[in-house]
Amino acid sequence: MKKYNLLxxxxxxxxxxxxxxxxxAFHNIFNTSxxxxxxxxxxxxxxxxxxxxxxxxxxxxxxxxxLTILTSLIIVAQYVYYLYYDAIFSVYSLFHGAQxxxxxxxxxxxxxxxxxxxxxxxxxxxxxxxxxKKLNFERKNYYINIIxxxxxxxxxxxxxxxxxxxxxxxxxxAYNLYFNTHVPKLTVRDFGILTxxxxxxxxxxxxxxxxxxxxxxxxxxxxxQKEIIYNQMNIDFDSLIENEKNETIKSMHEYFKTEMPTxxxxxxxxxxxxxxIVFVAEAFSPMSINEExxxxxxxxxxxxFQFTNFYTPVYYVSTSDGEYVSLTxxxxxxxxxxxxxxxxxxxxxxxxxxxxxxxxxxRAYHNGAYTYYNRNYSHPNMGYKFxxxxxxxxxxxxxxxxxxxxxxxxxxxxxxxxxYFMTYYMTVSGHLQYTYIGNSMATKNKKYVxxxxxxxxxxxxxxxxxxxxxxxxxxxKKLEEAGKLDDTVxxxxxxxxxxxxxxxxxxxxADYVIDEKFDIHKNAFILWNNEMEKSIKVTKYASxxxxxxxxxxxxxxxYDSRLLIGKDILSDTEGIVIFNDRSWITNSGKYDSxxxxxxxxxxxxxxxxxxxxxxxxxxxxxxxKLILEKDYYRKVFKK
Numbered sequence: 001m002k003k004y005n006l007l008x009x010x011x012x013x014x015x016x017x018x019x020x021x022x023x024x025a026f027h028n029i030f031n032t033s034x035x036x037x038x039x040x041x042x043x044x045x046x047x048x049x050x051x052x053x054x055x056x057x058x059x060x061x062x063x064x065x066x067l068t069i070l071t072s073l074i075i076v077a078q079y080v081y082y083l084y085y086d087a088i089f090s091v092y093s094l095f096h097g098a099q100x101x102x103x104x105x106x107x108x109x110x111x112x113x114x115x116x117x118x119x120x121x122x123x124x125x126x127x128x129x130x131x132x133k134k135l136n137f138e139r140k141n142y143y144i145n146i147i148x149x150x151x152x153x154x155x156x157x158x159x160x161x162x163x164x165x166x167x168x169x170x171x172x173x174a175y176n177l178y179f180n181t182h183v184p185k186l187t188v189r190d191f192g193i194l195t196x197x198x199x200x201x202x203x204x205x206x207x208x209x210x211x212x213x214x215x216x217x218x219x220x221x222x223x224x225q226k227e228i229i230y231n232q233m234n235i236d237f238d239s240l241i242e243n244e245k246n247e248t249i250k251s252m253h254e255y256f257k258t259e260m261p262t263x264x265x266x267x268x269x270x271x272x273x274x275x276x277i278v279f280v281a282e283a284f285s286p287m288s289i290n291e292e293x294x295x296x297x298x299x300x301x302x303x304x305f306q307f308t309n310f311y312t313p314v315y316y317v318s319t320s321d322g323e324y325v326s327l328t329x330x331x332x333x334x335x336x337x338x339x340x341x342x343x344x345x346x347x348x349x350x351x352x353x354x355x356x357x358x359x360x361x362x363r364a365y366h367n368g369a370y371t372y373y374n375r376n377y378s379h380p381n382m383g384y385k386f387x388x389x390x391x392x393x394x395x396x397x398x399x400x401x402x403x404x405x406x407x408x409x410x411x412x413x414x415x416x417x418x419x420y421f422m423t424y425y426m427t428v429s430g431h432l433q434y435t436y437i438g439n440s441m442a443t444k445n446k447k448y449v450x451x452x453x454x455x456x457x458x459x460x461x462x463x464x465x466x467x468x469x470x471x472x473x474x475x476x477k478k479l480e481e482a483g484k485l486d487d488t489v490x491x492x493x494x495x496x497x498x499x500x501x502x503x504x505x506x507x508x509x510a511d512y513v514i515d516e517k518f519d520i521h522k523n524a525f526i527l528w529n530n531e532m533e534k535s536i537k538v539t540k541y542a543s544x545x546x547x548x549x550x551x552x553x554x555x556x557x558x559y560d561s562r563l564l565i566g567k568d569i570l571s572d573t574e575g576i577v578i579f580n581d582r583s584w585i586t587n588s589g590k591y592d593s594x595x596x597x598x599x600x601x602x603x604x605x606x607x608x609x610x611x612x613x614x615x616x617x618x619x620x621x622x623x624x625k626l627i628l629e630k631d632y633y634r635k636v637f638k639k
Contacts, residue, residue, distance in 0.1 A: 003136035006052060006064065007148070010045040013068070013124030017075045018192035024117050025082055026189050026594055032166075033190035036174055039159040040195040046152040053140040060137040072125040075193050076118055083110055084499060087316050087580050088184035088193075090335035091201045106433055106500065113502065171213065171614040172582060172593060181210060181618065184316075184334055185581040189594055204335060210622050212251055213615040229268075230261035231553060231568065233560040235636060249635060252626055255619070259562035262549065262571035269556035271529060275360075275488040276422045276555070277475070278351060280326050281468055282319065282401075282430040283461075284494035286524050287510050293448060293462055294469035296476065297526070300490065304528030305536045307569065311543045311577045311585070312494045312523040320373040322495030322544065323426060327351065327382065329548035329566035331578065331624035338628055340374035343381045346634035349548065349559055352383025355422035358557070361385075364424040365393060365411045367402040375426075384424060387411070399440040401464070404429040404471035412475070416482050429467040432500025434460035441467045458509050461498055476530075485530045491551060492526040493544050518590055521579070527551075541575035541585050563636070565620050582617055 018041055022029050048071075052064040081089045084106075111118055140148075168175040174190045177183060182203060187196040202208075237257035244250040281288075291298045315321035321332040324339040327350055332338040347353060352362040364384035370376050370391025379386035389397035395406040404427045415421040429441045434457040436442050442460035445467060449459040472490075479485040498506070503516050513519040525547065542550075545566035552559045553568045567573045577585040582593045589600040591610055598610045626632060633639070 002134075003138075004131055004134050006135050006137065007045065007049040009128070009131070009135060010049050010052075011042060013128070014045050014048075014071065014192075014194065015041045016124055017072070017121055018194070020120050020123075021075060021079060021193055022189065024079065024120070028595070033174055035162065036159065036190055037192045037195075039155055039162075040191045042155050043152045043159070044194050044198075046148050046155075050140075050145050050148050052137070053145065056139055057137045060139065061132075064135070064137065065132075068125060068128050071194070072122060074197070076121050078188075078193050079118065079121060080107060080110055080114075083114055085314050085316070085318055086185075087314065088188055088196060090184070090316070091197065091204050092335050092337075093317070109433060169611075170596075171611065171618050172596075182208060182334060183582055183593075186593060200335060209248065210625070212255055212622055213618055229264045231264060231549070231559060231561040232261040233558065235560060240636065244635075248626065249630060249632070252623065252630070252632055253636075255623060256562050260573070262553070262561040262568045262573055264553065265568075265570055265572070267570045268553050271489045271551075271554045272556040273420075273487075274529065274555070275420060275484065276351070276355065276551070277488060277490045278422075278424045278551075279427060279490070279492040280323050280425070280495050281427045281492055282495060283432065283498040283500065284430060284465070284468070284492065284523070285497050285510075286512060286522065287458075287462070287498070287506070288430075288465040288468065289524060290462070294465055296469045296473040297465075297492075300472070300492070300526050300528040301524060303535055304526060304532055305538060307525045307527075307538045307540075307542055309539055309541045309575070309577075309585075310523055310525045311518075311521045311541075312496055313521045313543060313577065313579045314496045314499065315580045317373075319495045325566075326493055326495070326544045326547055327424075329545055329564040330627060331545065331565055331621050333625040333628050334580075337373060339378045341628055343374065343377040345381070345628065345631045346637070346639045347382055348633055348637060348639075349552075349564055350382045351422055351424060351548070351551075352379075354383075354552065354557055354559070355420075356383045358420075360420040360422045361415055361418040362422045362424075363387075363411070363415055364426070365407055366426040366428070367393065367395060367397075367404060367407040368426070368428040369397075379424075401428045401431040401439065401441055403441065403444075404468050405474060408471045408475050408478075412478050416478065416484060426495075427468060427471070429471070430461075430464045430498070432498070434458075434464070434498070434500050436460055439464065454509055455505065457501055457505055461501060480530075489527070489529045489551075489554075491528075491547065493547055494523050497521055497523065515590075517583070517592055518579075518585060521577075527554075538569060540569055541577050541587055542569040543577045545578065546575075563633070565624050576613070576617075578617055578620065582614070582621070584613060584617055586613065 015038060018037055019029055048067055052060050052067060078088060163175045163178055166175055167173055172181065172183060172186050177187050177190055184196055187199060237253050240253045241250055244253060288294055289297045289301050312322060315325065315332045316334050317337055320337055320339050324332050356362045362383050364379045364386045366375060366388040368389055370388040376391060387393040389402060393410060395402060395410050415423055433439055434442060436446055439460060442463040445463035448466055449463045452459055476485060479488050497520055503520055506520065507513045512522055546569045549561055549564050549566055549568040550570060553570065574586055584591050588602060588605050588609060589598055591598045
């Protein structure tokens with residue numbers, strides 16, 4: 001019987017899956033980067049074939065069987081993760097998959113909703129089972145393996161040569177993505193899944209240093225009519241630079257020294273001396289705000305600050321990264337759990353530590369599990385006395401998801417009589433799955449939404465948001481009874497948009513989603529105090545990255561705006577929204593990094609504007625990563 005060539009099968013199957021993934025995820029395969037992907041896949045296929053041909057027929061069959069199944073499963077898993085989070089999971093996440101992927105029911109739902117695409121990706125594996133007995137598993141002799149290895153080396157040399165003669169000027173060129181920059185989504189687009197994971201594994205094991213891109217910083221504006229006061233501390237960067245031996249730390253000092261601080265403004269100190277309650281609300285979105293269904297949220301949004309161009313982008317580790325961005329004003333590092341990693345770092349510019357410094361009681365609560373994402377370590381490090389399910393918060397933890405109302409009920413008495421308090425809540429009632437079976441909050445509030453003219457999943461989602469709304473209603477009532485309402489500011493933002501709903505389901509209810517790439521992440525940031533006489537509309541583009549400095553300025557806290565990656569939304573700096581794949585939006589336009597396409601919002605945008613913002617975004621990611629890795633604040637303040 002004629003035997004099929006194992007190398008040919010590996011080449012076709014790996015190349016097919018990468019092309020299929022690229023077409024499904026990025027809707028484009030006909031570009032220059034496809035050449036790089038083909039060369040990379042040829043190298044991988046040759047190496048795999050050598051490994052599968054080293055031993056006798058029986059061992060080679062087992063090896064091929066394992067590698068073929070493993071390769072298919074990894075690529076399909078990446079695709080499911082991409083559908084969920086619009087991101088690529090790292091090697092680190094691969095070994096912590098139980099928490100990163102969340103719940104098996106949600107995964108199955110996503111797979112069933114995209115079953116045709118997944119079957120397409122499984123075609124090589126299906127073909128493998130049909131032709132398994134016809135493949136040639138004979139042990140290859142020494143000379144054939146040498147020839148194969150030599151061929152892969154020659155292809156690799158060609159690949160490197162093509163990268164070197166390509167256009168290297170762009171921040172996210174193929175050359176920079178391979179050698180200098182870690183952006184998994186764009187790396188997959190240019191080189192394929194397996195090459196991206198190889199680079200990620202290499203960088204995880206051996207480390208990876210990205211270099212800062214030197215920017216032309218804006219010149220300081222000389223005050224004409226009145227003195228400008230900046231949110232800036234007296235940090236002697238010159239001395240830090242002179243005495244620093246580590247070149248990376250020195251470059252960070254130089255970067256932050258030349259950063260332009262944000263100015264104090266008409267809103268500085270508006271809430272000085274008041275209490276603060278901060279919510280990061282699970283899957284909160286503009287859909288949550290409805291005059292009839294969620295009157296408390298509606299009241300707070302329409303009476304407080306209205307940030308009309310506010311976004312909560314999804315980052316690599318979903319809720320944990322969304323929480324990290326909202327609480328630290330730093331971008332998360334890909335390939336790790338940034339919140340958990342920060343647990344031993346000195347974090348001066350977070351609510352808990354900042355407010356504790358000026359005499360406030362500082363507490364944090366979560367109605368999910370106490371140890372989930374290692375919050376039991378990260379949150380105390382941020383200055384909070386932390387309680388959660390199975391860790392001091394006495395609510396009904398046996399249901400899923402748990403009640404936000406119960407969390408408020410059981411926690412309020414612990415701080416409401418304090419002279420000054422700062423309290424943080426991470427809610428869970430809004431968590432997927434959005435069905436009446438398996439979601440206790442959706443079931444509990446079904447009677448309020450069951451007659452709405454929408455599908456079950458939209459109804460169930462709205463039902464979960466009713467629980468949040470009634471928790472806020474209770475909170476406001478108790479604050480008023482205690483005489484603390486006028487002296488308390490409440491801030492509410494999301495960890496991410498409700499990705500438990502499909503884009504089409506969201507669009508069936510939300511009229512703000514026009515460009516799915518960007519608008520699906522559009523959100524509301526509620527900032528409210530009962531004494532505000534009228535709402536304040538802010539149109540500048542902003543995101544959850546900007547919440548911390550905005551609140552610090554409103555409370556007139558002493559902080560250095562140069563050392564935070566986000567910026568005070570109420571200052572006169574240009575607003576920017578940054579997404580996990582390095583796409584962005586400013587007042588001048590929006591840039592899709594995957595398509596390398598800029599859509600201007602106004603005329604006369606300069607020719608180098610896009611590349612300048614790309615460089616700025618690159619540096620923001622790099623500085624965020626280095627602040628986390630190097631425990632940078634400890635070095636600045638010598639703690």
